[in-house]
Amino acid sequence: MPNSPQPAARKPSRTTAGKPARPAPDAARRNERSRRAIHDAALALVAEEGYRRTTVEGIAARAGVGKQTIYRWWSSKAEVLLEAFLGLAARMGESPEGAPFAFPDTGDLAADLRTVLRATVDELLDPAFAAPARALAAEGVVNADFGRQVVAELLEPQLGRYEQRLRAAQDTGAVRLGVDPRIALELLVAPLAQRWLQHTGEITHAYTDRLVDYALYGLAPRPDRA
Amino acid sequence: MPNSPQPAARKPSRTTAGKPARPAPDAARRNERSRRAIHDAALALVAEEGYRRTTVEGIAARAGVGKQTIYRWWSSKAEVLLEAFLGLAARMGESPEGAPFAFPDTGDLAADLRTVLRATVDELLDPAFAAPARALAAEGVVNADFGRQVVAELLEPQLGRYEQRLRAAQDTGAVRLGVDPRIALELLVAPLAQRWLQHTGEITHAYTDRLVDYALYGLAPRPDRA
Amino acid sequence: MPNSPQPAARKPSRTTAGKPARPAPDAARRNERSRRAIHDAALALVAEEGYRRTTVEGIAARAGVGKQTIYRWWSSKAEVLLEAFLGLAARMGESPEGAPFAFPDTGDLAADLRTVLRATVDELLDPAFAAPARALAAEGVVNADFGRQVVAELLEPQLGRYEQRLRAAQDTGAVRLGVDPRIALELLVAPLAQRWLQHTGEITHAYTDRLVDYALYGLAPRPDRA
Amino acid sequence: MPNSPQPAARKPSRTTAGKPARPAPDAARRNERSRRAIHDAALALVAEEGYRRTTVEGIAARAGVGKQTIYRWWSSKAEVLLEAFLGLAARMGESPEGAPFAFPDTGDLAADLRTVLRATVDELLDPAFAAPARALAAEGVVNADFGRQVVAELLEPQLGRYEQRLRAAQDTGAVRLGVDPRIALELLVAPLAQRWLQHTGEITHAYTDRLVDYALYGLAPRPDRA
DNA sequence: TGATAAACGAGACGGTACGTCGTGTCTTTGT
DNA sequence: ACAAAGACACGACGTACCGTCTCGTTTATCA
Incomplete structure (x- = not known):
């Protein structure tokens, strides 16, 4: 799995899209605790309530975070979930030592x-x-x-x-x-x-x-x- | 293809679900023109705007129909679209004479x-x-x-x-x-x-x-x- | 005092302003109970919390009404309050029999x-x-x-x-x-x-x-x- | 007019109000340039945009100043504006030589x-x-x-x-x-x-x-x- | 053929969530 | 230690749709 669980320098996708071109937040000052809380809340809510019933507002509330903190770094709940899921997949795909999963080759x-x-x-x-x-x-x-x-x-x-x-x-x-x-x-x-x-x-x-x-x-x- | 373009006796799914047990509308008195207009509007809007941006309100407006007329016969925009699409598929899958498509068997x-x-x-x-x-x-x-x-x-x-x-x-x-x-x-x-x-x-x-x-x-x- | 407490045919001020020119709601179908509840809520909140801390959201909640029902008929909390206050003033200015207040002329x-x-x-x-x-x-x-x-x-x-x-x-x-x-x-x-x-x-x-x-x-x- | 254009020892009203009793900033080290820039920005924005549309954030941005620098010395945009206006009034009420305006007494x-x-x-x-x-x-x-x-x-x-x-x-x-x-x-x-x-x-x-x-x-x- | 009851168009309603803005606090990084 | 910058939790904004609920107005059986 790529995307090891380091701070993750994912730049806001707004940069790429951008019509009004918001000034682009400073990733260095980002609150890592909030980021993780948002990941966890998103995964939990989707599992518990379903994707449709999961709302950005709900994720923010569950993560103990302002809505704006989500919109500052992601452009939709789908983006949030993708990033959260990449983290989850990385954690699941790894052996306990941290090495990512490798495809077996036994010869058969x-x-x-x-x-x-x-x-x-x-x-x-x-x-x-x-x-x-x-x-x-x-x-x-x-x-x-x-x-x-x-x-x-x-x-x-x-x-x-x-x-x-x-x-x-x-x-x-x-x-x-x-x-x-x-x-x-x-x-x-x-x-x-x-x-x-x-x-x-x-x-x-x-x-x-x-x-x-x-x-x-x-x-x-x-x-x-x- | 099932669901040939006859009046369609699809009963409202509310009947099956139903806690408050609405009186169940009389399918015999149903307005076939509205039904078709709703189908067409749903297909057109999904093609033009995308599924996410398509709303029940938008379908009703485009079909020149009251919102309630949609909710009376279907329980969600997905149901509307499914029925509309079944009609479309039937029309496309049919040879011009009206016979449904059959899998070829040439021996090869x-x-x-x-x-x-x-x-x-x-x-x-x-x-x-x-x-x-x-x-x-x-x-x-x-x-x-x-x-x-x-x-x-x-x-x-x-x-x-x-x-x-x-x-x-x-x-x-x-x-x-x-x-x-x-x-x-x-x-x-x-x-x-x-x-x-x-x-x-x-x-x-x-x-x-x-x-x-x-x-x-x-x-x-x-x-x-x- | 003008504005006696009859249904009040105040048309939405949107008509006069209007850039996007919303279709203008049908005053005949207006819910009089909601209108009154909004008046009362607005007056009560302003008296209890002060004008600044009074919000459209708060008025809607207190009146048991959707926010949109306020925005449908008024263009700001100030407009709501003005109408509510006109009603209050009419009620206060009237003698109990309903006749509006008249300026005394005793000759002195x-x-x-x-x-x-x-x-x-x-x-x-x-x-x-x-x-x-x-x-x-x-x-x-x-x-x-x-x-x-x-x-x-x-x-x-x-x-x-x-x-x-x-x-x-x-x-x-x-x-x-x-x-x-x-x-x-x-x-x-x-x-x-x-x-x-x-x-x-x-x-x-x-x-x-x-x-x-x-x-x-x-x-x-x-x-x-x- | 009081409040001559000297450094102005107006202490932050937070001191007087104060529940959490912030350490109280040291007025001696205050940046006079920022203070003036804030005054000017406040007056200009109120004149250009109106009071309601004038925001603390806007004042800070226009003055080229951090928001905290405003909150450190004033408790609201109203306080900022009052101080700024006192300065303006002093400047306008003075004769060019600096003497404050005096009420005329011609005998009539x-x-x-x-x-x-x-x-x-x-x-x-x-x-x-x-x-x-x-x-x-x-x-x-x-x-x-x-x-x-x-x-x-x-x-x-x-x-x-x-x-x-x-x-x-x-x-x-x-x-x-x-x-x-x-x-x-x-x-x-x-x-x-x-x-x-x-x-x-x-x-x-x-x-x-x-x-x-x-x-x-x-x-x-x-x-x-x- | 006219009465009458349903479906219908329209759209107001109580709500929920949206995505944005501003507040006042806090933190980081120079001076 | 103050200052510029700006991320943050919070709360309100005004809008869009939801699904439900009247309102008249057709329309279409049955009396």
Whole structure:
């Protein structure tokens, strides 16, 4: 996971947008306690009340903070939640020693994929993780700019590791050379994402194990594999 | 597509929920002109302004209708949009004569899948179709009940046709017998859905053609297919 | 006193001002209970908390009314207070039977003026009357348009009665014919107003009695009056 | 006029009020440049924007000063403005050589009063003078403590000079001995004040000339003066 | 065919939240 | 230690919509 839990020099997105171009607050003087309290309040409220019922006002009240302190540093509740969630994901993805999660490579591609997908299933079933993650996804669906930001900051680092592992598998011959690793990864990950996002089916370890099998060996008959 | 453009006997969901148990309006006396105007206004506003900026008040104003006429028959703007979109999808999915769309079966599974996925790509790139579809998806992500309703009324009829075609393919030997057609279909459809929903990549005919190939024959080397 | 306590067809001042020209609410559908509750709340809060600490939000809360209901019909808390105060003044100025107050004319001008000014002193010493009256005056000092409105709707009707009485006195010979009744009235009324508004001195019956005497007979020696 | 333009030892009123009893700043180390800049900014903003739209923040910004520097030495924008206005009045009331204005005594009381009142009319018609004066008056109307402070520091010195001149007139026989000079002065000054403050009429030299006449010789007929 | 009851358009209402502004306090960083 | 700068908790602003609630006014069965 990127975004280690240091003070975080995220500049206010107002800088990039800016029509009236507010003078841009001084990040050095920022109150770190408030920032954290806002993160925590946002995550808690989304988990407890749902994203829709979560309001900027509510976050401010729960964090013991003035509304303006939120608007000074973020431009919407979605931005607040994204930053809060990146922090949460960083904390969850790390081993206790602080090293970020790394994609396993035991030499057995299928096994490695099963391991990682099972771990993802577990995360998606954890309400504290799932509620804000859903909220971010939903916001991104309807707001392309925000969606791309979510992808870049949250999703891409994860998917990049799949891509690397699949490239390694191409070197060892476990995956055909002609295959585009990007599309390959989607075959594995997207079905799980769809079931979770759209409520089209249950998500279990058995399900992801099957996904790995189907994706690697195809749906068509395979006479060579007895 | 279900929900043909007849008067539509959709009963107000208030009946099912209902604590105060409103007397339940008389669907027979319903004004069909208003119903249609509301559909059109909802679709137009979502396409023009975005889902977030679309309000019940705005729909009513644009449709030249009182707000209460909306609240009498629907319980939220999401419900209005779902019904409006079902109508739109029915109109688009139908051949001019009025027969609903049917999944092709030329005997060549790969070709049939490519055909259907290419058509889906075209739909997803049509803004008039995509904007409300995205809105419904986003709402469903964050609201499980509504999500299941969207799946049942909108998605499932489509996916069911994939499932039937894949079962037919199992009979002809084009797909292994052990394969779960539900999961198989997800391998084909979910990557496209993810790219579209999450803005993780471009969606093109070339892309879906590749998906069909990868899904049918797998990512691993296939020595039998010279 | 004008403005008897009938429904009051005061049209929203927005009509006169109006840049964005809001559609202008329909006064016929106005809720009279809310209107009264807002009047009462405004007067009570100004008396209890002071004008400065009285807020539109506070008035709305105390009246059990949405803020928008205030902004729909008035353009500022000052306008609310003016209307509320006009109602109060009408109620106070009336004899119990409902007839508005009339300036006395006993034939003795000095006595009549003393009577009326003493009554005014009593009003100005009544906190329930004085607090909103002060607030309106202060607002008018600093905002010329509003000041003129206060004068026209509140002050002028009162001063007009002085003017009439003085004209009558000119007919009977109690006041010189060359005297401008407008200025004459100011000689009597303004000193009291100044003491009250600017806190430059006490206001008592003895004080106003003296004012009447000085104004009628002048400061210079009067050899004719033994 | 008191308050000559020396450093001004006005101690922060916080000392007198004070619950938390702030350490009380050291007036000796005070920055005189900032003090002046604050005065100028306050007067300019009130004249340009109006009292209501003038804010402490705006004054600080315009003066190139930190907000705290204002709060350190004054307790409200009204206090700032009062002090600034006292300085302005001192500068305007002085002859170029620095001697403060003195009430004329030519032996002709009526002429002297006309002279002074005409000068006052001119001041009241000067926007740079009138805007802050109005603001102070309005604040005083609604805030008794502040009102008394305005009277004591600003009004009383002026009115005192009227009182002295009227006493002198009693010695020469131009004013009856039984007349209270305080009330007498109000007869002359209050009508002008009221017209100006409450926007009840125009203020002109002709008007004040008439006031002097009416006040001195009364409204009633005066058979002795042919 | 006229009575009558519902749906309808309009929009006022009590509310909640928005995003902004100003207050008065506190903290940081030079002087 | 004062000062410039400005972040902060707080509270009010005036606006936008929410979902409910009247108001007349159609409209469309049934008497």
